[in-house]
Structures are given as C-alpha cells and as structure tokens.
Amino acid sequence: MNDTFLKACRGEQTDYTPIWMMRQAGRYLPEYQAVRGNVTFLELCKNPELCVEVTLQPIDLLNMDAAILFSDILIPMEAMGTPLMFHEGKGPIFPEPIRTQDAVNRLRVPDPDAETGFVMETIRLLRRELNVPLIGFSGAPFTLATYLIEGGSSKVFWETKKMMFTAPELFHALMDKITECTSLYLQAQARAGAQALQIFDSWAGVLAPCDFEEFALPYVQRIINDLKDTGLPIIYFANNGATLLDLSVQSGADVIGLDWRINIGEAITRVGEKAVQGNIDPFALLLPEAKLRKRIQGILDGARDAHGHIFNLGHGIHQFTPPAQAKLAVDLVHELSAR
Amino acid sequence: MNDTFLKACRGEQTDYTPIWMMRQAGRYLPEYQAVRGNVTFLELCKNPELCVEVTLQPIDLLNMDAAILFSDILIPMEAMGTPLMFHEGKGPIFPEPIRTQDAVNRLRVPDPDAETGFVMETIRLLRRELNVPLIGFSGAPFTLATYLIEGGSSKVFWETKKMMFTAPELFHALMDKITECTSLYLQAQARAGAQALQIFDSWAGVLAPCDFEEFALPYVQRIINDLKDTGLPIIYFANNGATLLDLSVQSGADVIGLDWRINIGEAITRVGEKAVQGNIDPFALLLPEAKLRKRIQGILDGARDAHGHIFNLGHGIHQFTPPAQAKLAVDLVHELSAR
Numbered sequence: 137m138n139d140t141f142l143k144a145c146r147g148e149q150t151d152y153t154p155i156w157m158m159r160q161a162g163r164y165l166p167e168y169q170a171v172r173g174n175v176t177f178l179e180l181c182k183n184p185e186l187c188v189e190v191t192l193q194p195i196d197l198l199n200m201d202a203a204i205l206f207s208d209i210l211i212p213m214e215a216m217g218t219p220l221m222f223h224e225g226k227g228p229i230f231p232e233p234i235r236t237q238d239a240v241n242r243l244r245v246p247d248p249d250a251e252t253g254f255v256m257e258t259i260r261l262l263r264r265e266l267n268v269p270l271i272g273f274s275g276a277p278f279t280l281a282t283y284l285i286e287g288g289s290s291k292v293f294w295e296t297k298k299m300m301f302t303a304p305e306l307f308h309a310l311m312d313k314i315t316e317c318t319s320l321y322l323q324a325q326a327r328a329g330a331q332a333l334q335i336f337d338s339w340a341g342v343l344a345p346c347d348f349e350e351f352a353l354p355y356v357q358r359i360i361n362d363l364k365d366t367g368l369p370i371i372y373f374a375n376n377g378a379t380l381l382d383l384s385v386q387s388g389a390d391v392i393g394l395d396w397r398i399n400i401g402e403a404i405t406r407v408g409e410k411a412v413q414g415n416i417d418p419f420a421l422l423l424p425e426a427k428l429r430k431r432i433q434g435i436l437d438g439a440r441d442a443h444g445h446i447f448n449l450g451h452g453i454h455q456f457t458p459p460a461q462a463k464l465a466v467d468l469v470h471e472l473s474a475r
Numbered sequence: 476m477n478d479t480f481l482k483a484c485r486g487e488q489t490d491y492t493p494i495w496m497m498r499q500a501g502r503y504l505p506e507y508q509a510v511r512g513n514v515t516f517l518e519l520c521k522n523p524e525l526c527v528e529v530t531l532q533p534i535d536l537l538n539m540d541a542a543i544l545f546s547d548i549l550i551p552m553e554a555m556g557t558p559l560m561f562h563e564g565k566g567p568i569f570p571e572p573i574r575t576q577d578a579v580n581r582l583r584v585p586d587p588d589a590e591t592g593f594v595m596e597t598i599r600l601l602r603r604e605l606n607v608p609l610i611g612f613s614g615a616p617f618t619l620a621t622y623l624i625e626g627g628s629s630k631v632f633w634e635t636k637k638m639m640f641t642a643p644e645l646f647h648a649l650m651d652k653i654t655e656c657t658s659l660y661l662q663a664q665a666r667a668g669a670q671a672l673q674i675f676d677s678w679a680g681v682l683a684p685c686d687f688e689e690f691a692l693p694y695v696q697r698i699i700n701d702l703k704d705t706g707l708p709i710i711y712f713a714n715n716g717a718t719l720l721d722l723s724v725q726s727g728a729d730v731i732g733l734d735w736r737i738n739i740g741e742a743i744t745r746v747g748e749k750a751v752q753g754n755i756d757p758f759a760l761l762l763p764e765a766k767l768r769k770r771i772q773g774i775l776d777g778a779r780d781a782h783g784h785i786f787n788l789g790h791g792i793h794q795f796t797p798p799a800q801a802k803l804a805v806d807l808v809h810e811l812s813a814r
Contacts, residue, residue, distance in 0.1 A: 294793060297758035301766075344735045344756045344789075346773070379717045379737045396683045398718045417683045419636035427640075434685070450683075454633060 138268045141202040145332055145369035145391050147411050147444035153436060153473035154201035155466055156271075157418075158373075159452030160194040161206045165459055167193045177222045181208050184257040191262055198463045199470075202269050202332070202446075203262065205325075207255055209275030209336055210283060212321045215246040216313070218284060226288075233287035235295065240310045245317050248324035255321075259328035271371075272330030274322050276337035277314045277359070278352035284310065293342050300351050307351065315355040319362040326366040333363065334371040334393070341376025341395075348380050353387060360388040371413055375451065381406045396420075396450025401438035411444025418449040421461045428461075432468045447473075477607045480541040484671055484708035484730050486750050486783035492775060492812035493540035494805055495610075496757075497712075498791030499533040500545045504798055506532045516561045520547050523596040530601055537802045538809075541608050541671070541785075542601065544664075546594055548614030548675055549622060551660045554585040555652070557623060565627075572626035574634065579649045584656050587663035594660075598667035610710075611669030613661050615676035616653045616698070617691035623649065632681050639690050646690065654694040658701040665705040672702065673710040673732070680715025680734075687719050692726060699727040710752055714790065720745045735759075735789025740777035750783025757788040760800045767800075771807045786812075 140154040162168055168190050172180060180186050191206045210228050214220040221229045234240060249256055262270050283289070285296045299307045322333050340352055360370050373393025374380050384392055385407055392407050394400060394414030404412055420431050432447075439445040447469045453462060479493040501507055507529050511519060519525050530545045549567050553559040560568045573579060588595055601609050622628070624635045638646045661672050679691055699709050712732025713719050723731055724746055731746050733739060733753030743751055759770050771786075778784040786808045792801060 292758075292793065294758065294795060297756070298761055301759060301761040302763070341736065344759070345738050346770075347756070376715070376736075379741075397680065397715075399684050402718075417636070417686070419631075419633065420640060420683070422637055422640040424641070431685075454631065456633060 138201060141269050141446060142331060142369065144444045144446045145371070145411055147409075151475055152470055153439070153445055153447050155447035155469045156200045156202040156204065157194070157449050157453050157462065158204075160198070160200055160204065160462075161190045162453060163455035164453055164457045164462065165193055165197065167197065177208070178220070181206070181211055182254045184254050184261055187254075187258040188261045188265065191258070192265060195266065195268055197459065198466050200268065200466065202271055203266055204271040204334070205255070205258060205262070205273060205330070207258070207273070209273070209280065209338075211252055211255065212246065212248065212274065212317055213280055213284060213314075215248075215251040216243045216317055218243065228283060229288045230284055231287065233295070234284040234310060235299065237306055237309065240306065240313060243310075243313050245313060245320065248321045252321065252324075256324055256328035259325060259330055263329040269331040270329065271332045271334055272322065272325035272328075273334040273336060274318050274325075276335045276340065276352070276372075276374075277311050277318060277355040278343070279337050279339045280314050280318065281307070281310055282339050284314075293339065300347065304351075311351070311355050315358055319359045322359065322363055323366065326363065326368055330368065332369045332371065333366075334373060335359065335389070337372065337374040337377070340374035340380060343380075345379055345383060349383055353383055356387045373413070378403070385410060391444070391446065393448070394450060399438060400435050401441075404439060404442050409443050411446065412439065412442050413446040413448045415448065415450040416465070418451050418454050418457070421449075421453070421457050421465055425464060428465060429468055429472070432465065433472055436469070436473050477540060480608050480785060481670060481708065483783045483785045484710070484750055486748075490814055491809050492778070492784055492786050494786035494808045495539045495541040495543065496533070496788050496792050496801065497543075499537070499539055499543065499801075500529045501792060502794035503792055503796045503801065504532055504536065506536065516547070517559070520545070520550055521593045523593050523600055526593075526597040527600045527604065530597070531604060534605065534607055536798065537805050539607065539805065541610055542605050543610040543673070544594070544598060544601070544612060544669070546597070546612070548612070548619065548677075550591055550594065551585065551587065551613065551656055552619055552623060552653075554587075554590040555582045555656055557582065567622060568627045569623060570626065572634070573623040573649060574638065576645055576648065579645065579652060582649075582652050584652060584659065587660045591660065591663075595663055595667040598664060598669055602668040608670040609668065610671045610673055611661065611664035611667075612673040612675060613657050613664075615674045615679065615691070615711075615713075616650050616657060616694040617682070618676050618678045619653050619657065620646070620649055621678050623653075632678065639686065643690075650690070650694050654697055658698045661698065661702055662705065665702065665707055669707065671708045671710065672705075673712060674698065674728070676711065676713040676716070679713035679719060682719075684718055684722060688722055692722055695726045712752070717742070724749060730783070730785065732787070733789065738777060739774050740780075743778060743781045748782050750785065751778065751781050752785040752787045754787065754789040755804070757790050757793050757796070760788075760792070760796050760804055764803060767804060768807055768811070771804065772811050775808070775812050
C-alpha cells in the first residue's frame with residue numbers, strides 16, 4: 137500500500153512528493169473514451185463496474201499516488217429531486233432552476249446509501265482493487281447552489297448573486313438544505329471506505345471575500361465539522377480562490393487546494409500550518425521536457441516549507457492533453473522530489 | 476470642469492472620491508438600447524455622432540465623474556486586417572484565427588488616424604461636449620492576442636496557451652505586432668484629446684504569475700513607456716489579477732484597476748504608492764439601500780490610505796442592473812466620501 141498521499145495530507149515526512157491530477161479519470165485518456173463511447177455520462181456515473189474501471193485507468197497507466205472516485209458533483213443534487221441532464225459539449229442542465237421558497241421546500245434530503253448507492257458501491261469495489269488511497273468528493277454548497285439557481289453552468293452568476301443580494305433568506309434556506317445533503321453524502325462515502333475527502337468549490341472565486349465569508353464559508357465549515365469523527369483528511373479546493381485563502385483556512389480542512397494563479401510559496405505563507413495541494417497550470421503539461429522539468433522544480437522549491445505538499449494541477453486536466461505529457465509530469469515530480 | 480478624477484489619478488487631494496463605472500455607456504441604459512436598436516454594434520462603434528451620444532448618457536443621467544469613450548477593444552484588431560464579426564448574444568468572432576507565422580506576417584500595423592479615424596473623431600467631438608475628463612482605452616496585448624488566437628471569446632484559452640507553451644517565438648511575434656498597433660492607437664487617442672488612458676487586460680487573470688511576467692507584462696510596459704511623453708495618467712486593469720498585483724505595479728501605470736475579488740485595503744498594501752481604481756462587485760449594485768451604503772462605506776474605509784482612489788466597479792456593469800441602482804451608488808459614493 138502506497139500511503140504517501142495520506143502522509144502528506146497529515147503533514148508527515150514522505151520519501152517523495154505524491155501526485156495526482158484533478159479529472160485524472162477523464163477524456164484525455166483514450167482508455168476512458170473507449171468506455172465512455174458505449175454509455176452516456178450519467179449512465180457511466182451510475183454504473184459501479186465502469187466507474188471502477190475508469191477510476192483505475194490513471195493509476196495503472198500514469199502511476200498516480202492517489203485515486204479519486206469517478207463521479208460528478210451534481211449526482212447528489214439530482215437525488216434531491218431536481219431533474220438533471222448532460223448535453224454533449226454543453227455541460228449540465230437543470231431544466232427546473234431553484235429560485236423560489238416553494239422550489240427549495242420541494243427539494244428532498246436523500247438517504248445517500250439508498251439513493252446514491254451506486255457511488256458507495258463504487259467506493260467499496262475500488263478499495264478491493266487499489267494499492268493507493270481513494271479520495272471521495274463532493275461539491276461545496278455554494279458551487280452546487282449556483283448550478284441549481286442558474287439551471288446549469290454560468291459565466292457571470294447573475295441569478296445566484298441576485299438571490300444573494302435581494303433575497304438572502306431564500307439563498308440561505310437553499311444552502312442549508314444542500315449542506316445537509318452534502319454532509320450526509322460525504323459521511324456515507326467515509327463509511328463506504330473513502331480514505332480522504334475533497335470538497336470542490338469550483339465557483340467560490342466569483343465571490344468578494346466579504347460575500348464568501350457570509351454566504352459560502354459557514355456551510356463548508358459545517359460539513360467539515362460534521363466529518364470530524366471520520367478522522368479522514370479533508371481537502372478544500374476553492375478554485376480561483378487566491379484572495380480567499382485566509383478564509384479558506386478557517387474552513388477546518390486539513391489540506392488547502394491551490395489553483396495555478398498564485399505562487400505556491402506565497403500561498404503557503406498565507407495558509408500557515410496546513411498542507412497544500414497544487415498547483416501547476418494544467419496547460420503547462422504541454423511544455424517541452426526541459427521547460428516542464430524547470431516548472432515542476434519551481435513548484436517543488438516553492439513548496440519547500442509546506443506542512444505537507446501534494447502535487448496536483450491547479451485545475452482539471454484538459455481533454456486535449458497528451459497522456460504521455462501527463463505521464464512525464466508524474467515521473468518528473470517523483471524524480472525531482474525524491475529525498 | 477470637474478477634474479476630481481484626474482486629481483485622484485495623480486494621487487492629489489480631492490473633495491470627494493470620484494466615481495465612474497466600466498461599461499457605463501451600455502445596455503443597462505434604455506437610452507443606450509434606443510440608439511442601439513437602429514444599428515449593429517459595429518456600426519455604432521464606427522459612427523462618431525452616435526458614439527458621442529451614448530458616451531454622454533451616463534454622465535448626464537447618472538452624474539459620473541469621468542467619461543469613457545464608447546468603443547470596443549477589438550476595433551484596432553480589425554484594422555490590422557482580421558475580419559471581425561459580432562453575433563448577437565455570442566460576442567466577437569474572428570473567423571480566421573491567427574495561429575501561424577504566415578498569419579502573423581499578414582497582419583498590418585494600421586495608421587490609427589487613417590484607419591480608425593472614427594475613434595479619434597469621437598474623441599475630438601466629445602471634448603467639446605464634456606465637463607468631466609475623457610478616458611480613452613485599448614485592450615492589453617495579451618487579451619487582444621487571445622481573441623485573435625482563439626477566434627473569439629474562450630473559456631479556457633487552450634489555443635492561446637498551446638501557442639505560448641509549444642511555440643513561444645510565434646506567440647511573441649504576434650504580441651510584438653499587436654503591441655506596436657496598440658501603442659500607436661493610444662498615442663493617437665492622446666493626440667485627439669483623451670485625458671487619461673485605460674488598458675484593459677480582461678484575460679490576464681488566466682495566467683500564472685510566472686507566465687504573466689514572461690508573456691504579457693513586458694508588452695504592457697512597452698506601451699506605457701511609449702506613452703510617457705503624453706503626460707496622461709495611465710490606468711492598467713488586469714481583471715482577476717489579485718495575484719498579479721505586485722507585477723502589475725511594474726507596468727509603469729499610474730493607476731491600478733482592481734476587480735472585486737480582493738479586499739481593497741489588502742490590494743492597496745500591495746500596490747504601494749500608486750492610485751487604485753475599484754472595486755465593488757457589479758452585482759452588489761442590486762443590494763437594498765442600507766446594505767449598499769454599508770458596502771460602499773466599507774470600500775471607502777478600506778481605501779483610506781490609498782495614494783488616490785477612483786471608485787469603480789470591479790468589472791463592467793451588468794446589462795440587467797436597474798439604472799436607478801447605479802445612480803444610487805454614484806450618489807452614495809459622493810455623499811459618503813465628501814470631505
């Protein structure tokens with residue numbers, strides 16, 4: 137069992153810097169495309185055998201130091217009773233956006249074992265196969281709320297902010313319900329065997345710090361507090377969150393995820409006694425070997441004083457990334473960080 | 476003549492904090508929509524009389540302390556010889572993206588007075604009408620390059636970064652040419668009568684600091700250096716650029732624009748002896764009066780120690796903003812900052 141990743145999460149000494157990549161089970165791999173060619177995205181998410189297969193691919197092919205459950209952050213939102221569709225190339229769509237108290241009242245808090253049992257089954261199956269730690273995950277409440285309120289992805293989040301600024305009680309009522317659902321969902325993942333949990337706040341970066349503090353952070357804190365008894369390391373990743381780092385530390389997470397926009401050394405100064413995860417620009421995987429080596433060395437040097445460092449991309453790996461370049465990055469991190 | 480804005484740019488004492496809003500001449504105003512209803516966006520941009528009319532609207536209606544030329548950052552790119560189209564609701568499209576050395580070679584460096592004379596004419600006409608300072612503007616080379624390389628707007632800038640990381644000489648050749656064009660374009664605006672110049676780096680925030688330093692900043696520096704002789708205050712706005720502030724200061728600009736993601740007090744600490752412009756979340760204009768007052772007071776308090784502060788939004792005003800709320804914000808800034 138390779139437990140380098142878990143040691144780094146806890147800030148313990150490791151023989152080298154562990155690496156995994158957000159979206160490592162994904163479209164850049166022809167092996168993933170082959171599986172995905174026969175099923176829709178939602179069918180794949182709900183099929184434990186296929187989820188296991190694609191989760192394992194980057195571990196076997198690229199030698200990652202951690203696996204992350206293949207799933208989607210919106211799976212538990214669908215289980216709350218909101219119809220969800222994925223249109224090829226268009227991202228997720230909720231045809232019935234949640235914008236009224238009635239709509240919030242109609243949302244259910246699902247039993248995660250009963251209604252998203254396929255996720256828990258995937259975790260149980262994976263634990264039998266894996267020789268690296270398994271990361272479970274969820275979206276953060278603010279990010280999940282944006283999808284429900286906007287009815288899908290958004291560029292500017294007009295409807296979300298309109299609700300925050302003109303109907304804050306309604307917004308908080310929605311956040312309450314999403315938080316309860318998410319907390320139970322992650323607790324179920326822990327029971328099923330997840331060995332670390334990452335909370336993805338993909339859209340937190342659209343909030344001013346004062347709004348993040350009022351509308352988003354308290355809900356992340358509640359979830360992480362609920363997870364204390366599991367003893368699992370919790371990773372909180374607020375994408376585009378360089379100006380939210382001081383607040384993100386207050387989430388209670390053990391590891392702070394960093395996007396590529398900030399120098400990792402500066403981030404570590406602000407994060408203090410927490411482990412960090414990140415943070416190469418995913419597109420920098422395109423660099424020729426000599427430059428990629430230099431870029432990775434720079435991040436490793438910058439993370440010298442971290443209380444634990446897990447190497448990762450600053451965002452999900454892009455679908456057009458050549459797998460050989462991803463493999464090269466993994467090998468370089470292992471080589472350059474060997475102690 | 477109300478020169479409060481120009482004084483603030485130079486860090487001089489003012490009777491109150493001046494305010495203008497990015498995209499203040501725009502779709503949220505019914506008066507703008509009425510003009511726009513009869514012409515396409517590009518026709519409007521190329522018609523000096525109509526440009527004057529829409530530029531003046533927010534000055535008259537909302538009592539702004541500065542006017543900004545109505546135009547589009549891509550106008551000089553079209554003059555370089557790349558066909559440009561605007562599709563309703565889809566943003567700009569360059570049907571012939573620039574991705575090869577041949578395509579770069581074919582770009583011309585236009586004479587701004589001859590080929591974008593309508594912009595200069597708009598400036599001359601506006602100066603006769605205005606009793607507040609007139610801001611001219613351009614895009615920054617990196618931002619302009621993304622449009623040319625991607626062929627329009629982009630979410631992730633794959634083509635741009637692919638060129639940066641795999642064909643850096645080609646990228647720099649394109650940046651060189653755009654920079655020459657932009658520098659001449661802003662110099663012509665200064666000759667025509669612009670009293671300050673803002674450089675919009677709308678997409679700089681997708682770059683890691685090391686890449687901003689290598690691929691974007693040197694070109695902004697070159698333009699600002701070329702403008703030294705004009706004596707005009709230069710505003711540099713790198714959107715989503717909180718982690719680029721230390722580098723942005725090195726651009727040579729007199730005023731650093733701030734988006735809403737950063738506490739203005741923290742930004743001022745990092746910016747040092749420069750004036751700042753910003754930075755309320757444009758969507759916070761939706762707040763009810765008492766909360767809007769508190770939010771504005773917080774920004775004014777945070778900017779207490781600034782070496783000059785121009786109040787602005789952290790991004791362009793959103794098209795669905797009620798004009799009465801924008802007016803309320805202007806009045807509140809004037810009231811709360813009166814010394």
